[in-house]
Amino acid sequence: MPNAFLSQMKDNGSYFLYVIIENPDSGGFEFLLNGLIDSNEENFHFFLPESVRNKINPEYKKHSSFWSDKESSNLSFNLSKNEENPDLFLFFSPFLNLNDQFECLLDQIEKVSVIQISRVISFLNANIMTELSPNLLLWLDAVAHFSDVLCFSNRTNENGKAIKKIMERYKDMCYPMETYLIS
Numbered sequence: 001m002p003n004a005f006l007s008q009m010k011d012n013g014s015y016f017l018y019v020i021i022e023n024p025d026s027g028g029f030e031f032l033l034n035g036l037i038d039s040n041e042e043n044f045h046f047f048l049p050e051s052v053r054n055k056i057n058p059e060y061k062k063h064s065s066f067w068s069d070k071e072s073s074n075l076s077f078n079l080s081k082n083e084e085n086p087d088l089f090l091f092f093s094p095f096l097n098l099n100d101q102f103e104c105l106l107d108q109i110e111k112v113s114v115i116q117i118s119r120v121i122s123f124l125n126a127n128i129m130t131e132l133s134p135n136l137l138l139w140l141d142a143v144a145h146f147s148d149v150l151c152f153s154n155r156t157n158e159n160g161k162a163i164k165k166i167m168e169r170y171k172d173m174c175y176p177m178e179t180y181l182i183s
Contacts, residue, residue: 028123069093129162
């Protein structure tokens with residue numbers, strides 16, 4: 001997600017952090033990893049919740065470290081292992097409160113002053129959109145509130161109408177975010 005303004009801001013010794021929000025089986029990790037590999041980018045690092053460790057292919061673990069997602073307060077950055085000036089991707093846990101994770105992230109960024117939040121990118125598995133419970137809609141509203149980009153994966157004919165309804169909802173609410181359908 002290059003941005004001319006952000007490119008001017010980044011200097012030596014600083015890190016861009018992309019915050020990733022996703023629900024289970026949304027494919028955000030695979031999508032980002034494939035995009036980075038296809039663009040021949042090698043200077044990146046993923047901070048992933050411990051709960052997804054067994055889903056990560058061992059060959060990609062060299063670009064990854066894990067944080068304990070038993071509590072949102074366990075979020076921490078170990079930048080000493082990373083290459084110089086990588087793009088960082090922090091995956092929030094879908095099992096913890098979003099607000100708590102953002103608060104903890106802000107505390108961590110204050111301690112590690114070389115990190116700048118670049119974008120908040122959300123990946124949603126479209127299969128959950130067909131049956132929107134009130135609790136799920138509240139969670140989606142919170143995700144949309146924080147997001148710069150909202151990506152829908154696993155679109156089918158069955159969930160297409162529900163996706164369109166959600167996209168229209170946030171367009172009508174004038175949320176300043178981009179939306180994408182990922183095939």
